[in-house]
Every structure is written in C-alpha cells, then in structure tokens.
Amino acid sequence: MNIAEKMLKYSPDMFCCINKQGCFVKVSEASKKILGYEPHQMEGKSYTTFLLPEHKEISLAAEATIVKGNPLSAFENSYFAKDGRVIPLRWTAEWNDEEQLIFCSARDATELVKARQQLDESVQRYKALFENNPDVVFLEDNTGLVTDVNQAFCNTFGLDKTDVIGKPASAFLSSEMAGVNLMSFNEALAGSTLRFDIIHQSATHESLTFDAIKFPVIAYEQIIGVQTIAKDITAIVRSFDTITRQSQKLNTIFESITDAFIMLDVNWKIAIINSTAEKILCLDREKHIGTDFREIYPPADFGEFYDQYNYAITTGRSVHFETPYKEMDLWLEVKAFPSKEGLSIYFDDVTEKVRARQELERLSLVASKTDNGVIITDAQGTTEWVNEGFTRMMGYTLDELKGKKPGQVLQGFETDQDTVQVISKKLQLGLPFNAKLLNYTKAGDKKWVSIDITPIRNESGKISQFVALQRDITFRMKAFEKHKQMTQDLYRQNRDLQQFTYIVSHNLRAPVANALGLISMLTKSQKDTDLFDYAFANLKKSVVQMDTVLHDVNRILSIRDKQDVIDTEMVELPAVFNQAYSILQGEILSCGGTVKVEMDKCQKVNTNRSYLYSIFYNLLSNAIKFRSEERKLLIKVKCFKNQDGSTVISFSDNGKGFDTAKAGNDVFKLYKRFHTDATTKGRGIGLFLVKTHVEVMGGKIEVRSHINQGTEFMICIPQTP
Amino acid sequence: MKTYSIDDDHISNFLTEKVLEEAEFSTEIQSFLSAEDALNFIKQDYEANVPDIIFLDLNMPMMNGWDFLDALAPYKDNLLGKCHVYILTSSLDTSDTARSKDYDLVSGFIHKPLTLEDVQVILAEIEDKA
Numbered sequence: 021m022n023i024a025e026k027m028l029k030y031s032p033d034m035f036c037c038i039n040k041q042g043c044f045v046k047v048s049e050a051s052k053k054i055l056g057y058e059p060h061q062m063e064g065k066s067y068t069t070f071l072l073p074e075h076k077e078i079s080l081a082a083e084a085t086i087v088k089g090n091p092l093s094a095f096e097n098s099y100f101a102k103d104g105r106v107i108p109l110r111w112t113a114e115w116n117d118e119e120q121l122i123f124c125s126a127r128d129a130t131e132l133v134k135a136r137q138q139l140d141e142s143v144q145r146y147k148a149l150f151e152n153n154p155d156v157v158f159l160e161d162n163t164g165l166v167t168d169v170n171q172a173f174c175n176t177f178g179l180d181k182t183d184v185i186g187k188p189a190s191a192f193l194s195s196e197m198a199g200v201n202l203m204s205f206n207e208a209l210a211g212s213t214l215r216f217d218i219i220h221q222s223a224t225h226e227s228l229t230f231d232a233i234k235f236p237v238i239a240y241e242q243i244i245g246v247q248t249i250a251k252d253i254t255a256i257v258r259s260f261d262t263i264t265r266q267s268q269k270l271n272t273i274f275e276s277i278t279d280a281f282i283m284l285d286v287n288w289k290i291a292i293i294n295s296t297a298e299k300i301l302c303l304d305r306e307k308h309i310g311t312d313f314r315e316i317y318p319p320a321d322f323g324e325f326y327d328q329y330n331y332a333i334t335t336g337r338s339v340h341f342e343t344p345y346k347e348m349d350l351w352l353e354v355k356a357f358p359s360k361e362g363l364s365i366y367f368d369d370v371t372e373k374v375r376a377r378q379e380l381e382r383l384s385l386v387a388s389k390t391d392n393g394v395i396i397t398d399a400q401g402t403t404e405w406v407n408e409g410f411t412r413m414m415g416y417t418l419d420e421l422k423g424k425k426p427g428q429v430l431q432g433f434e435t436d437q438d439t440v441q442v443i444s445k446k447l448q449l450g451l452p453f454n455a456k457l458l459n460y461t462k463a464g465d466k467k468w469v470s471i472d473i474t475p476i477r478n479e480s481g482k483i484s485q486f487v488a489l490q491r492d493i494t495f496r497m498k499a500f501e502k503h504k505q506m507t508q509d510l511y512r513q514n515r516d517l518q519q520f521t522y523i524v525s526h527n528l529r530a531p532v533a534n535a536l537g538l539i540s541m542l543t544k545s546q547k548d549t550d551l552f553d554y555a556f557a558n559l560k561k562s563v564v565q566m567d568t569v570l571h572d573v574n575r576i577l578s579i580r581d582k583q584d585v586i587d588t589e590m591v592e593l594p595a596v597f598n599q600a601y602s603i604l605q606g607e608i609l610s611c612g613g614t615v616k617v618e619m620d621k622c623q624k625v626n627t628n629r630s631y632l633y634s635i636f637y638n639l640l641s642n643a644i645k646f647r648s649e650e651r652k653l654l655i656k657v658k659c660f661k662n663q664d665g666s667t668v669i670s671f672s673d674n675g676k677g678f679d680t681a682k683a684g685n686d687v688f689k690l691y692k693r694f695h696t697d698a699t700t701k702g703r704g705i706g707l708f709l710v711k712t713h714v715e716v717m718g719g720k721i722e723v724r725s726h727i728n729q730g731t732e733f734m735i736c737i738p739q740t741p
Numbered sequence: 742m743k744t745y746s747i748d749d750d751h752i753s754n755f756l757t758e759k760v761l762e763e764a765e766f767s768t769e770i771q772s773f774l775s776a777e778d779a780l781n782f783i784k785q786d787y788e789a790n791v792p793d794i795i796f797l798d799l800n801m802p803m804m805n806g807w808d809f810l811d812a813l814a815p816y817k818d819n820l821l822g823k824c825h826v827y828i829l830t831s832s833l834d835t836s837d838t839a840r841s842k843d844y845d846l847v848s849g850f851i852h853k854p855l856t857l858e859d860v861q862v863i864l865a866e867i868e869d870k871a
Contacts, residue, residue: 521834526800530750530831530853537756537854544763551759558752693802704802 032128034109037121042066042083045121054109054128056102070099072106086113086122096129108133156230156250162243164188164205176252178223194221201234201248208234208246218250229257279355280367288313291362300369302348325354329365332358342370351375373484376476380487381405393469393490399483401425401447413469413492415462426488432460443473450475450483456493468497519690523573531565538562572705576690579631579712591629593659593669594619600636607644613653615640622659625667627737631713638706639733643673648728665739666719672732677725687723746772747779747809748798748829757796757829757855764860767794776801776809783813791820794863796829796855799837806830810844820846822870827851827863 021029028035034050043066047059055062055070062070071079075097086092091114098108110129113122150157150168156176158169166184174180177192184191189205190198197218204216213235220228230250236243274281280297282290290313293305308316319326324343332339338357345352351374355366380396393410397403403421411417414430421429431440435458446453452474459467469490476485538559545552594617601608601615608615625632640655647653651674658670678687686692688711693704710733714721718738725731744767746757754772761767771792773779783790799806806828813820825848828841833852841847848866851859 525832525834525837526830529833530753530800533831533853534750534752534756537760538752540854540856541756541759554755558755562752 034126035124036062036126037116037119037123038067038083039121040087042068054101054126055099055107061102072098072100082111082113083122086115089115089117091115096133153249156252157247158184158189159237159245159247160189160205161245162209164202166191167245176220176222176228193218204232204234204248205246208236209243211236211243226254228252228254277366280369281364282313282367283362283364284313285362286360288362290316297367300348300350300352300367328354329356329363332356333363342374372478376478376484377404380476380485391492393488393492395421395426395488395490397426397486397488399485401427401486404485410490413461413490414459414467420462430459432458432464432466434458434466435460443471447473447475447486450477456497466494467492468494520573523569523690528566528569528573531562531569534562535559535566572690576709576712579709579716588626588628590624591627591632592624593622593632593667596629596632597636597657600633600640603637604640604644608640608653608655611644611647611653613644613647613655615655615657618656618658622661622667625737626739627717631717635710635713635735638710639671642706643671643675643731646673646675646677646731648674648676650728662736667737667739669735669737670732671735672730674730677727677729677731679727680723680725683725688721742767742794743769743792744771744794744796745779745792746770746796746829747776747801747806748772748796749774749801750798753798753829753831753853756853760855760857760860764857764864766860766864776804776806776812780804780809780812787816787819791824793824793867795824795826796851797826799828799830799832807840810846813846817846825849825863825867829853829855 028048031048031050032053033048034054035048036051037045039045043064044062045064047057047062049059051057051059051062068076068079079097082092082095091112093112095111095113096108097111098106101107108129109126110132111124111126113124115121116123150170153170154172156170156173158173159167161167165186165188167186169179169181169184173184177184179192188198189201193201197220200216201218204214207214213233215231215233218230218232220230222228229252231253232248232250234246234248237245237247274292274294277294278296280300281292281294282297282301282303283292285291290303290309290311293301293303293309297303298305303316317325324341328339328341331337336358338355340353340355342351342353344350349371350369351371353368353370355368357364377396391409391413393413394405394407395403395410396405403418403424403426406416406418406421416429427440427443439455439457443455443457446455452472455471455473457469457471459469461467470493471491472489474487474489475483476487478484538555541555542552542559545555597617597619643653643655654674656670656672660668660670662668680687683692688707690705690708692708711721714735714737720736722734723731724734744761746754748754748757751772751774754774758770758772761770773782776797779795797806797809804812810826824846826844826846827849828837828847829851830837831853838850841850849863
C-alpha cells in the first residue's frame with residue numbers, strides 16, 4: 021500500500037467516486053465504520069439505493085449541479101446503514117472531467133445534527149421563556165441599548181417593542197430609576213449578577229415595585245449584553261408594609277402598656293416582651309424572644325407563678341396575684357390572661373406600695389392590741405388592711421372588708437350624711453383630719469367613733485394610701501348625750517322655777533296685795549256700809565283668785581312630774597275630740613258656732629288620752645272665748661299623717677286672732693294674755709297647758725294668727741311618744 | 742293734783758282710789774283698765790290730759806307697764822318734772838325694781854297695796870322737787 025492508499029484507509033471520512041449514472045465506482049474502507057458496508061458491497065450500486073427516500077430529490081439536484089462543474093460542500097443527506105439505522109452524512113463533492121467521475125468525501129454528521137437540533141430546541145425554549153415570562157424581561161446590548169423586550173414588558177410599560185428597541189432604558193424608566201439601572205448595568209457588564217428594586221409609576225398612577233435581577237449574557241466567553249428580569253412584587257411590598265405598620269402599631273401598644281408585659285405562646289415560648297418587661301424582669305428582647313419561659317424562670321424556683329399560670333390556662337380564667345420576686349428583690353402584682361394564643365402576663369412593680377403597707381402594718385401591729393381600730397385603704401379609699409383592734413371593735417374581719425370602701429360597710433341609718441359628705445371632701449384635700457361618726461358593728465350595734473385619717477404619700481408626692489385610726493367614743497358620746505339631756509332638764513327646771521317666781525310675784529301676789537288692801541280698808545270702814553260690803557265681796561274674790569292660782573300651779577307641777585312616766589294607749593282621735601266637744605257643745609251652739617271635723621285619715625294615735633283631751637278642751641275653749649263678734653264662730657279640726665309616721669292635727673278658728681309678731685314667744689307662756697276686752701275672761705293658762713301637754717307627749721305645737729281673721733294651731737305628735 | 746291709776750285689775754284701781762281719797766291726795770283721780778286706753782287719752786290732748794301723778798301697774802295684757810313707759814319715751818323731755826310715774830305692782834320680783842331705775846320718768850317703785858304711808862312719802866317727794 022502506498023501512502024495515498026494508507027491515508028484513504030485510516031481516514032474517518034468515507035471517500036468515494038460516482039459515475040454519471042449515479043453508481044459508486046470506488047468506495048473507501050471508512051464505509052464500513054460509517055455505514056457498516058464493505059466497499060465492495062456498495063461499489064457498482066446507485067447511491068440512491070442507500071438514500072433516505074425523502075432525501076432523493078435534493079440529492080439528485082445536488083448531483084446535477086456538481087456535474088455541471090460546481091463543487092459542493094457541506095451538503096447533507098442521510099443514508100440507511102447496513103443495520104437499518106439512518107445515518108446523516110455531510111458531503112463535499114467535485115466533478116472531474118478527466119475521469120468523468122464525481123469525487124466525494126462523506127463524513128458521519130450524526131453528532132452534528134444532534135447538536136444542531138439541541139441548539140434549535142434550546143433557542144425555541146429560550147424564546148418561549150422569554151416571551152411568555154410573566155416577569156418583565158428586557159435585554160440590553162453592551163452599549164446599553166435595548167435589544168429585546170418581552171410581552172410582560174410591553175403590558176407593564178404600555179409600550180410596543182418597536183418603541184423601545186434600539187433605545188436606552190431611560191426611554192421607559194424614570195430618570196431616577198434609569199440611573200439605578202445604569203449603575204446595575206455597568207456592574208453586570210463587569211460580570212456581576214445583581215438585584216435591585218425598580219419602582220415604576222403606572223399609567224393609572226399606581227406605584228409598582230419590581231424585584232429586578234440583572235445579569236450579563238455571555239457568548240463565546242464574551243459579554244454580549246445584559247438581561248434584566250423584573251418581578252412585580254407590589255402586592256408583596258404592600259402586604260409587607262401593612263405587616264410592618266401593624267407590627268409597629270402593636271409594638272407601640274405593648275410599649276405604651278406601663279406595666280411590664282410579656283406574652284407566651286401555647287408552648288411557653290416568649291412571643292412578646294415590652295421594654296418595661298425588659299427592665300423589670302431583666303429580659304432582652306433580642307435574646308429571649310422564642311425562648312422557653314420555663315428555662316428562664318425554672319418552675320422549681322417560681323412555684324407560685326406556675327400554680328397561678330396553670331390555673332389560668334386550665335380554667336381559662338384570668339388570675340391576679342401579688343408575689344415577691346426574690347431574684348430582683350421586688351414585689352410584683354401579676355395579672356395573667358389566658359387565650360388561644362397562649363398567656364398574656366402583666367407585671368406591675370408594687371414593691372414600694374407593698375413595702376409601705378408592710379411598714380404600716382408593722383406600725384399598726386403595735387397598736388393592734390389596743391382598742392383602736394386601724395384601716396388602711398388605697399388612694400381610692402378601698403380597704404387594703406384592718407388590724408385586730410378594728411375587728412374587735414366593729415366585728416368585721418379583713419376578708420369581709422377587703423376591696424370595699426369602709427363607709428359602705430360601716431355606715432347605717434342614723435349615720436349623719438352631712439358628716440359623710442365632709443369626710444369625702446376632706447379626703448380629696450389630702451390633709452390629715454379628724455371626724456366623729458356613728459358607725460354600725462357587724463352585729464348592728466351603734467358605735468360612735470372618732471376617726472383620725474392621715475394620707476400617706478409616695479416619693480413623688482402622690483397619695484398612695486390612707487390610714488384611718490378609729491377610737492370608740494360611744495361611751496363618751498353617751499355621756500355627752502346624757503350631759504346634754506341633763507343640761508336640757510336643768511334648763512327647763514330653771515325656766516320653770518323662773519316662771520314660778522313670776523307666778524308667785526305677780527299672779528299670786530296680786531290677789532294677796534288686793535286682799536291686804538281690802539283688809540286694811542275693812543278695818544277702817546263701818547259695817548253695813550256699801551264700801552264695807554264692796555270690800556268684803558272683793559276680799560272673797562281675791563282669796564278665790566289665790567286659790568285658783570294655787571290650783572293652777574299644782575296642776576302644772578303634776579303634769580311636769582309625770583313627764584317621764586306618761587301612760588300611752590291607742591287613742592281614737594275623733595272619740596277624744598267628741599268628749600271635749602260634748603262639754604263645750606252648749607256654749608258653741610248658744611253663740612251660733614259650728615265645728616267641722618275631718619279626722620278619718622288618722623283614727624288612732626298612740627298617746628295619752630287625758631292630755632289629748634285637755635289639748636282639745638283648751639283649744640275649743642279658747643276658740644269660744646276669743647271668737648269674733650262680727651261673724652259666727654267656725655272651728656275646723658283636721659288631721660293627717662306625715663311621711664315619718666307622725667300625726668299632725670290642725671285646729672283653726674275664725675276668731676279675733678292676735679298679732680303673732682307682737683306676741684312673740686309669749687303666746688304659750690303661763691298667765692300671758694293678749695286680749696284686754698272686759699268680755700273675755702282669759703286667765704292665760706289655756707295655751708300654756710296645751711303646750712305643756714303636747715311637749716310631754718313628745719310633740720310640737722305651732723301657731724299662726726292674724727288679727728280679726730283667726731288663729732290656726734298645728735300640733736305634731738310623733739309616732740312613738 | 743291730777744292722778745291716773747293704770748291697772749287692769751279693777752280691785753286694785755278701787756283700792757288705790759280709796760287710799761288717795763283718804764289721804765286727801767288728789768281730788769281728780771282717774772282709773773284706766775288698760776295702758777293703751779291711758780296712752781290714747783293722754784295723746785288726745787297732750788296739754789290738758791297729762792297728769793301730775795301716774796300709778797302704773799306692770800303686769801297687764803297687751804300693753805304692759807314697760808310698754809307704756811316706752812311709748813311715753815318720745816315725750817320724755819316735756820314730761821320730766823311735770824309728770825311723776827310711780828310703779829304700783831304686786832310683783833316682789835327684784836329684777837322689776839332694778840329695771841325701773843332705767844326709766845327717768847319713774848319716780849318710785851311701790852309694792853301693792855298702796856298705803857297711806859306710801860302716799861305721805863310721795864307727797865313729801867313732790868314738795869321737795871317743787
């Protein structure tokens with residue numbers, strides 16, 4: 021084999037020559053490698069025998085061209101191999117006139133076709149991805165001019181491809197964003213992939229936010245341009261904004277809670293810590309959120325907390341308790357509210373308050389063995405603590421009073437409401453003060469107490485508590501009441517004594533003086549003279565007058581003496597009135613008078629019958645005595661019940677009346693008269709007796725009168741005399 | 742000497758009149774059963790009706806002796822030295838005696854009944870002043 025033959029033998033390409041008839045004349049050995057045929061199996065056969073039928077036409081056309089003297093290169097068709105596979109071949113061919121043959125070389129193009137198909141597919145795929153990408157995509161060449169944009173781009177920016185291709189990004193971006201884009205572009209051009217945000221104002225003036233990725237497009241190790249994929253994240257940004265705002269709001273709320281606040285999730289993990297909680301509980305938000313609460317506060321050391329928390333969680337009820345926090349030397353007031361999300365816990369540092377209370381309690385203990393009662397209330401007046409002395413005095417224990425205002429529990433029916441008002445006003449002033457008040461024990465007994473109330477102020481000067489020291493002054497008040505009663509009795513006795521002195525010096529002395537004068541006259545006069553007879557008759561009259569006065573005095577004294585022991589019974593008012601009326605009926609009728617009685621509203625009164633009789637008798641008798649001559653006497657008697665159960669009797673006439681202003685306090689005085697007429701025979705004892713009787717029954721009497729119009733008496737008799 | 746006796750007790754007036762008659766104290770004696778009547782009478786004709794002597798009771802209804810004196814107070818300057826008021830009362834109350842000292846018009850305080858001796862003293866006093 022010469023060298024030329026060897027070259028043919030080892031070449032991977034198949035060399036062959038084809039005659040004008042289209043038959044292989046000579047085929048190189050490579051036929052075996054490429055098609056599986058030995059050269060002799062192909063030689064002498066038409067090349068169309070091996071051709072894929074669909075390639076026959078193009079192959080014949082190519083042959084015709086070659087034969088005309090035009091060399092052909094890179095022509096492709098496919099042959100059937102011996103085993104039936106289709107083998108793509110790539111041909112180079114040229115006509116040789118001398119030999120009258122086509123000299124060809126064929127190469128196995130399987131790999132080439134495959135590669136070309138793959139390339140084709142990937143181009144298609146890329147195209148599809150590019151066009152149909154829901155994100156905005158645009159391509160810039162390495163000079164920064166847009167070379168392509170996708171459909172999403174056109175939709176978003178409201179532009180056609182033709183509007184932007186060949187133009188810089190500033191054609192569709194705001195100048196600011198174009199600047200950002202340019203910077204990113206330059207970096208991408210330098211080989212980096214980077215992310216940035218594009219903010220675009222839409223045609224509807226909506227602010228759209230895009231998350232853009234810019235990366236270089238590399239071909240043949242050269243950066244040929246930059247592709248940008250921008251994802252519309254407006255909705256995400258908005259919801260993120262909303263979430264940020266809400267969490268800020270929530271945070272503000274938590275921070276605005278002056279109490280320390282933490283929230284635990286259902287797994288005891290700390291979800292929220294506000295800044296007060298960081299301070300009081302020595303927590304760190306960065307470090308402790310998400311941590312198991314039980315790790316920070318081991319249940320072994322914080323038993324009470326967990327007892328309460330577990331109670332809250334299992335029952336679903338909130339808990340409220342006060343407990344020492346030894347680690348920090350604090351007292352905490354804890355409120356825990358369970359919910360589906362976990363447990364919200366508020367801590368309030370009440371160390372100062374508790375210390376103050378403990379201090380007060382210690383101080384009060386000193387006094388607890390005494391009879392003084394101590395109440396400690398908070399600034400609002402709600403009881404926090406009472407000592408034993410208080411319980412001994414009033415019967416109420418701390419548990420019964422705690423959380424209540426002392427006044428609500430202790431005050432009762434007879435407690436003076438004016439004093440209560442004064443106390444609440446003084447409490448507001450915030451100064452120490454004393455008050456004396458009637459309170460009621462748990463058993464319902466009345467207790468007079470002297471209360472010293474002192475406000476306790478905290479460091480900032482604000483009132484934190486009130487301390488009330490109560491002393492039982494019932495004994496003193498009773499003594500005082502007794503004293504007052506005695507004083508009143510003495511005063512009355514003294515007044516009576518003065519009145520009797522007056523009676524003696526005037527009313528008794530007057531007839532005595534007359535008698536003396538008459539006796540002296542009688543001794544000088546002759547018997548059987550007119551003067552003697554006159555003097556004698558008047559002497560008798562004077563002595564009778566003396567006797568009357570003595571009787572009056574005796575009668576008055578007997579009433580006064582019985583003051584404390586009057587017998588009362590249920591008395592029928594109309595019956596007693598009629599009794600008195602029947603005695604005076606004759607006089608009333610003879611002067612043409614009438615009596616109108618309206619007493620059906622209060623038939624019965626618990627009082628003394630004879631006094632009531634005396635009252636009616638004297639009033640009737642006065643009405644007759646002091647009747648007006650100008651009109652016929654009319655007496656009206658009415659009675660009604662007051663709301664407090666007392667009975668009021670109104671007794672009025674249309675008589676002469678008197679000048680109330682002039683008479684003043686003398687109306688009811690003994691031997692005071694207000695009429696000078698010779699026709700009237702007033703002795704000045706009637707109204708005195710009426711008043712005395714009314715007062716002995718515990719009642720009151722008032723009078724109104726107008727001269728020549730009439731007089732009205734109002735008598736009030738209390739329910740129980 | 743014009744003399745008035747003012748007393749609501751007619752026995753007392755009667756006794757006063759009789760004693761004055763006996764002492765030949767006055768020929769012109771007039772009794773009033775109420776102070777108001779006496780006051781009105783004096784006021785009717787001031788010149789003619791003002792007496793030289795008034796015997797005045799204290800304890801009377803409506804207008805008592807003190808009220809009467811208070812009612813005369815405006816005329817005090819004209820009455821002083823002309824009209825002598827003697828309180829004639831049954832009262833033994835010392836406070837009444839003390840009170841009478843406050844009235845310039847009151848020349849004396851006599852406990853009832855009026856006696857001849859009392860009248861002698863009054864006459865002597867009036868003569869002294871005159």
